[in-house]
Amino acid sequence: MSRAAAFLTRRRGGAGWHWTDVVTFLWLGAGLVIIFGPALWLVLSSFKSPAQLSEFPPTLLPYEARTVEVPGYDRPLPLYIVTDEGGTRTLAEVRRVGTVAQMVDPEAPDEVQRIDIANRTPVRAVGFSWSNYLDPFLRFDFLNYTRNSVFVTGMATLITLLTNSMAAFALSKYEFRGRGAVLVLIVATLMIPLSVILVPLYSIIAGVGLVNTLWGVILPTVATPTGVFLLRQYMLTIPDELLEAARMDHASEWQIYWRIVLPLTAPALAVLAIFSVVWRWNDFLWPLIVLSRQEVYTLQVGLNAYAGELNVQWHYLLAMTVITMVPVVLVFVFLQRFITAGIAGTGLK
Amino acid sequence: MAALKQWAGAAVAAPLEWIARALDAPLRLWQRVAGRGGMIAFFLAPNMAIFGIFVLLPLVINVAYSTTTGGALFLSERRFVGLDQYRRLLTCDDYSDLLTCQEDQFWTALTNTGTFVVLQVSLLIAIATATALILNRSLRARGFWRAVFFFPVLLSPVVVGLIWRWILDRNGVLNAALAGMGLDPVNWLLERNWAFAAAIGVTIWAHLGFYALILLAGLQAIPRDLYEAAEMDGTPPARVFWRITLPLLMPNMLVVIVLALIRAVQVFDEAFVLTGGGPGTATLFLTQYIYEVGFASLLKNPGLASAASILMGSILIVLTLAQLGLGRWNERRGGKK
Numbered sequence: 001m002s003r004a005a006a007f008l009t010r011r012r013g014g015a016g017w018h019w020t021d022v023v024t025f026l027w028l029g030a031g032l033v034i035i036f037g038p039a040l041w042l043v044l045s046s047f048k049s050p051a052q053l054s055e056f057p058p059t060l061l062p063y064e065a066r067t068v069e070v071p072g073y074d075r076p077l078p079l080y081i082v083t084d085e086g087g088t089r090t091l092a093e094v095r096r097v098g099t100v101a102q103m104v105d106p107e108a109p110d111e112v113q114r115i116d117i118a119n120r121t122p123v124r125a126v127g128f129s130w131s132n133y134l135d136p137f138l139r140f141d142f143l144n145y146t147r148n149s150v151f152v153t154g155m156a157t158l159i160t161l162l163t164n165s166m167a168a169f170a171l172s173k174y175e176f177r178g179r180g181a182v183l184v185l186i187v188a189t190l191m192i193p194l195s196v197i198l199v200p201l202y203s204i205i206a207g208v209g210l211v212n213t214l215w216g217v218i219l220p221t222v223a224t225p226t227g228v229f230l231l232r233q234y235m236l237t238i239p240d241e242l243l244e245a246a247r248m249d250h251a252s253e254w255q256i257y258w259r260i261v262l263p264l265t266a267p268a269l270a271v272l273a274i275f276s277v278v279w280r281w282n283d284f285l286w287p288l289i290v291l292s293r294q295e296v297y298t299l300q301v302g303l304n305a306y307a308g309e310l311n312v313q314w315h316y317l318l319a320m321t322v323i324t325m326v327p328v329v330l331v332f333v334f335l336q337r338f339i340t341a342g343i344a345g346t347g348l349k
Numbered sequence: 350m351a352a353l354k355q356w357a358g359a360a361v362a363a364p365l366e367w368i369a370r371a372l373d374a375p376l377r378l379w380q381r382v383a384g385r386g387g388m389i390a391f392f393l394a395p396n397m398a399i400f401g402i403f404v405l406l407p408l409v410i411n412v413a414y415s416t417t418t419g420g421a422l423f424l425s426e427r428r429f430v431g432l433d434q435y436r437r438l439l440t441c442d443d444y445s446d447l448l449t450c451q452e453d454q455f456w457t458a459l460t461n462t463g464t465f466v467v468l469q470v471s472l473l474i475a476i477a478t479a480t481a482l483i484l485n486r487s488l489r490a491r492g493f494w495r496a497v498f499f500f501p502v503l504l505s506p507v508v509v510g511l512i513w514r515w516i517l518d519r520n521g522v523l524n525a526a527l528a529g530m531g532l533d534p535v536n537w538l539l540e541r542n543w544a545f546a547a548a549i550g551v552t553i554w555a556h557l558g559f560y561a562l563i564l565l566a567g568l569q570a571i572p573r574d575l576y577e578a579a580e581m582d583g584t585p586p587a588r589v590f591w592r593i594t595l596p597l598l599m600p601n602m603l604v605v606i607v608l609a610l611i612r613a614v615q616v617f618d619e620a621f622v623l624t625g626g627g628p629g630t631a632t633l634f635l636t637q638y639i640y641e642v643g644f645a646s647l648l649k650n651p652g653l654a655s656a657a658s659i660l661m662g663s664i665l666i667v668l669t670l671a672q673l674g675l676g677r678w679n680e681r682r683g684g685k686k
Binding site for chain 1: 369372373376377380385386388389392393395396397399400402403404405406407408410411414422423424479480483486488492494495496497498499500501503504505506507508511512513514515516520522524525528529554559562563611615617618622625635636639640643644651654655658659661662665666669
């Protein structure tokens with residue numbers, strides 16, 4: 001601990017502390033707590049049992065009540081430490097009536113004692129309620145929601161990569177009349193957010209019969225202007241001589257796109273793929289509108305519906321929130337630098 | 350791991366390769382028949398078709414849609430009423446008392462959104478600038494710290510909303526901390542002003558890293574020798590900030606301000622999951638109003654929702670044009686110096 005402190009307070013060149021160093025230190029420290037704290041709290045809470053979640057003040061770690069097998073009782077009984085005029089001892093609860101509990105000594109199970117519940121505290125050890133994670137998949141539709149989310153994310157990303165790269169290829173490697181107009185059109189629609197076209201877009205989706213289908217969620221999202229823009233900027237850096245050489249060798253235009261340009265665009269395609277996965281996984285407003293039947297819900301819509309119920313079952317809800325967060329956290333841990341480089345370079349989001 | 354990666358790559362690539370190869374013969378034929386122009390059309394077609402049907406067409410339809418009334422979904426079955434929907438949205442008996450407006454919910458959403466935009470954007474920009482300045486110092490492990498602030502940007506709005514709903518719950522950890530310090534617990538999400546503050550705070554929490562990143566990129570592009578020269582002249586740090594850092598950061602700052610404004614005007618998902626627009630209508634914002642009127646409420650009125658969305662779109666267009674104008678003005682001013 002002291003070595004860690006020494007490491008953290010070490011200054012380059014052994015210079016003293018300036019007030020700006022203190023501000024920096026405090027700002028970063030506060031940032032770390034405020035940003036990771038809530039996510040960490042979510043994960044810790046998601047392993048708590050319903051009884052534990054309703055405790056106030058809450059404990060940091062999830063605990064489980066210790067139980068014991070007592071001869072003569074067919075289920076394990078919860079253990080308590082009892083302190084009253086009879087001294088301090090560990091008893092197991094058989095039954096509770098109002099404020100009085102009927103308890104037995106696990107060593108002498110025949111004699112039932114009546115204990116005031118104010119005089120006892122449960123015996124607990126750190127333990128994880130894995131059922132929070134298992135039950136929603138086994139008993140509710142979360143497996144289905146996850147499958148829908150994976151399908152939407154995967155399919156939308158594939159189509160985005162294909163159509164955007166084809167359009168970017170045409171817009172970067174060919175001279176034709178109207179190219180400028182097409183580009184302006186694409187860039188202009190960067191500024192049209194979904195919330196401005198919600199109603200008519202819904203009527204179009206309904207017109208082609210895609211309401212309550214996953215394709216109704218996928219199709220409107222795949223022609224991303226940012227994707228076309230990003231890929232085009234990258235393809236412009238591929239030298240045209242390469243394409244000319246291929247044409248000399250009687251390569252078709254399709255082969256040029258497929259065999260030459262696409263492999264060379266791989267880094268930009270990777271960035272777009274990461275973005276697309278995060279975007280589509282996180283989409284909420286549009287799926288909320290298109291999907292009104294439970295069997296087609298995506299995770300985000302399912303979570304929201306579950307959180308909106310009259311009696312929110314927080315133990316399941318928190319666990320499912322963690323599950324929904326997992327893919328994005330994986331992207332964050334392994335691919336974060338690609339994304340930050342992409343944003344810093346183009347300002348896209 | 351590497352073998353697995355290669356295998357997974359091959360599993361995706363092989364069928365695609367097969368499809369691409371199968372497509373080659375018909376496309377070669379098409380190229381012979383239609384020429385290079387035909388191929389350009391072929392490459393553009395899928396994207397532009399999706400784009401046209403799902404972005405441009407709705408945009409055009411929306412204008413027509415906002416002049417109709419009734420519950421029917423398809424434009425052809427709807428009754429034309431001219432500008433009635435706009436009149437309904439904008440008419441008030443007494444503009445000093447918004448409860449006398451015909452659509453008082455719309456005005457509530459509008460004023461809420463206005464207040465939200467002003468407070469959220471100014472706070473967000475201030476905090477993002479401070480964070481970027483701090484990340485731009487010669488830090489150990491700068492990449493790590495940058496990543497820390499960026500983390501919430503990737504989280505889904507639903508997850509963000511639920512995380513904070515859990516923390517701000519009446520029996521949540523924040524109230525436990527307050528109680529531990531001997532303070533009275535606060536009903537964060539059930540008191541109007543606190544719920545509004547929570548919506549601002551949570552959206553800042555979620556988006557801060559994105560804007561700090563763009564500002565940081567701008568800071569890092571400022572040449573070091575300018576600072577060295579200022580240091581040699583003994584310029585005080587505050588003056589360095591106002592005279593060197595801020596002017597040179599202006600292009601990125603403008604982008605950040607406008608992006609933040611545009612997103613704040615559309616605020617919806619985090620706030621919706623966090624408060625559901627409540628308590629009452631304390632955190633009802635424009636996008637939620639459009640969603641409620643057009644889809645969620647029992648008395649759906651798509652025409653009214655469409656008119657409201659066009660009004661919102663015009664606000665966004667004004668903001669975008671303001672950005673373009675400011676950018677030009679900033680460039681010209683920079684050129685003169």
